[in-house]
Amino acid sequence: MRAIQIDRFGTPDVLTLVEAPDPEPGPGEVLIRTVATSINPVDDKTREGAIGEGTPPLPMTLGWDLAGIVVDGGSSGLRAGERVIAMSHQLGSTRGTWSDLVALPAQAVAVAPQAVSLIEAATLPLPGLTAWQTLDWLAVAAGERLLIAGAAGAVGGLALQIARARGVKVDALVSRDAQATFAYDRGADLVTTDHRTLQDRGYDAVFDTFGAFVTEAVADGGRYASIATQAGPAPDLSARGVRTTVNQVREDGAGLNELTKLVDRGSLRLRVHSTFGLHEIQAAHERFRQGGLAGKITVTF
Ligand SMILES: NC(=O)c1ccc[n+]([C@@H]2O[C@H](COP(=O)([O-])OP(=O)(O)OC[C@H]3O[C@@H](n4cnc5c(N)ncnc54)[C@H](OP(=O)(O)O)[C@@H]3O)[C@@H](O)[C@H]2O)c1
Known part of the structure; x- marks a missing residue:
C-alpha cells in the first residue's frame, strides 16, 4: 500500500x-x-x-x-x-x-x-474531538457564557458551533476582521480582535486555542482550558478559585458519533x-x- x-x-x-x-x-x-x-x-x-x-x-x-x-x-x-x-x-x-x-x-x-x-x-475527527472533549472538561451548561480565543480556527470554529448547539452563549476572540463574519454567522454574540476589551467580562469559562491566556476575562470560580501545548502550562489561578488545564485530545469513537449526529442535524458545518x-x-x-x-x-x- x-x-x-x-x-x-x-x-x-x-x-x-x-x-x-x-x-x-x-x-x-x-x-x-x-x-x-x-x-x-x-x-x-x-x-x-x-x-x-x-x-x-x-x-x-x-x-x-x-x-x-x-x-x-x-x-x-x-x-x-x-x-x-x-x-x-x-x-x-x-x-x-x-x-x-x-x-x-x-x-x-x-x-x-x-x-x-x-x-x-x-x-x-481531530479538531472536532479536541473541541468536544475540551467543552466537556469546561462543563459549560446552557445559558452560561463562554469565551473562545481563536474562534475562527479549526478547533475554535467547531467549538463555537458545538457550544451553541448545547445552548451556551459564546463570545469570540479572532485574529483579523475577516474572521468576524464567520464567528457571527456561527452564532457568536460578540466578536473582537482586541483581547483587552475582554477584561473583566466575567466569563463562566474560557476555551483558549492558541495560548492567549486571557485569564483576566474569566470569572472567579470559573474554568479555563488551553489546548496550546506549545504555549506551556496554564497559569495557576487557584487563588481565584479558577480551575485550569491544558487539554490533550484522546481517541474517542463515542465522541465522534456525537459529532456525526451534529453534522447530520445541520448544527455543525x-x-x-x-x-x-x-x-x-x-x-x-x-x-x-x-x-x-x-x-x-x-x-x-
Ligand atoms: N492539545 C491538543 O490535544 C490539541 C488538539 C488540536 C490542536 N491543538 C493545538 O491547538 C492550536 C489550534 O489548532 P487549530 O487546528 O485550531 O489551528 P488553526 O486552525 O490554525 O486555528 C488557530 C486560530 O487561532 C487564531 N489565532 C492565532 N493567534 C491569534 C491571536 N494572537 N489573536 C487571535 N487569534 C489568533 C488563528 O488565526 P490566523 O488564521 O489568523 O492565524 C486561527 O484562527 C494549535 O497550536 C494546535 O497544535 C492541540
Missing part, C-alpha cells in the same frame, strides 16, 4: 510517498481503506521535528485524521463498505492515517456523517479550504504553512 512517511525531520520536501506493508488488524481492530485525510498543526510540527521527545521512531507514517470505507469490521459491528471516520493518536500509537489502509481499535472509529462527503468528513491529491502532499504542507486559512486543507487518496 501507499503511505506518506518521513525518514528525517525538516521542510515539506522530507515527505515521501512510499510502498509500505499492509497492516494486519489485531483483535478488536477495524481495517479501513482511507479516502481522505486533513492536515493539522500537529502533522506540521511532527514533520519539522518540533514535538521533541515522544515522537515515534523514524521512518514514520504521519496523519491523525481519517475518513474512509471499512474493509474488515472484525467484531466491531461495522460492516465492510460502511463509511467511517476516525482519529488515530499518531504520536502515541505510531498508526499514521496517511496510508491506503489503516487498522484502528474499534473504539476509535465512528460512522461518518451522511450529510457531507468523505472529504468534508475528514476535517472533523465543516469547512474545506482546498483539496490536494496524495502525490501533492508536499504542496499541501506548503499551503498549510502559509496560513491565513479559512477551512481545512484536505488530501485525497
Whole structure:
C-alpha cells in the first residue's frame, strides 16, 4: 500500500510517498481503506521535528485524521463498505492515517456523517474531538457564557458551533476582521480582535486555542482550558478559585458519533479550504504553512 512517511525531520520536501506493508488488524481492530485525510498543526510540527521527545521512531507514517470505507469490521459491528471516520493518536500509537489502509481499535472509529462527503468528513475527527472533549472538561451548561480565543480556527470554529448547539452563549476572540463574519454567522454574540476589551467580562469559562491566556476575562470560580501545548502550562489561578488545564485530545469513537449526529442535524458545518491529491502532499504542507486559512486543507487518496 501507499503511505506518506518521513525518514528525517525538516521542510515539506522530507515527505515521501512510499510502498509500505499492509497492516494486519489485531483483535478488536477495524481495517479501513482511507479516502481522505486533513492536515493539522500537529502533522506540521511532527514533520519539522518540533514535538521533541515522544515522537515515534523514524521512518514514520504521519496523519491523525481519517475518513474512509471499512474493509474488515472484525467484531466491531461495522460492516465492510460502511463509511467511517476516525482519529488515530499518531504520536502515541505510531498508526499514521496517511496510508491506503489503516487498522484502528474499534473504539476509535465512528460512522461518518451522511450529510457531507468523505472529504468534508475528514476535517472533523481531530479538531472536532479536541473541541468536544475540551467543552466537556469546561462543563459549560446552557445559558452560561463562554469565551473562545481563536474562534475562527479549526478547533475554535467547531467549538463555537458545538457550544451553541448545547445552548451556551459564546463570545469570540479572532485574529483579523475577516474572521468576524464567520464567528457571527456561527452564532457568536460578540466578536473582537482586541483581547483587552475582554477584561473583566466575567466569563463562566474560557476555551483558549492558541495560548492567549486571557485569564483576566474569566470569572472567579470559573474554568479555563488551553489546548496550546506549545504555549506551556496554564497559569495557576487557584487563588481565584479558577480551575485550569491544558487539554490533550484522546481517541474517542463515542465522541465522534456525537459529532456525526451534529453534522447530520445541520448544527455543525465543516469547512474545506482546498483539496490536494496524495502525490501533492508536499504542496499541501506548503499551503498549510502559509496560513491565513479559512477551512481545512484536505488530501485525497
Ligand atoms: N492539545 C491538543 O490535544 C490539541 C488538539 C488540536 C490542536 N491543538 C493545538 O491547538 C492550536 C489550534 O489548532 P487549530 O487546528 O485550531 O489551528 P488553526 O486552525 O490554525 O486555528 C488557530 C486560530 O487561532 C487564531 N489565532 C492565532 N493567534 C491569534 C491571536 N494572537 N489573536 C487571535 N487569534 C489568533 C488563528 O488565526 P490566523 O488564521 O489568523 O492565524 C486561527 O484562527 C494549535 O497550536 C494546535 O497544535 C492541540
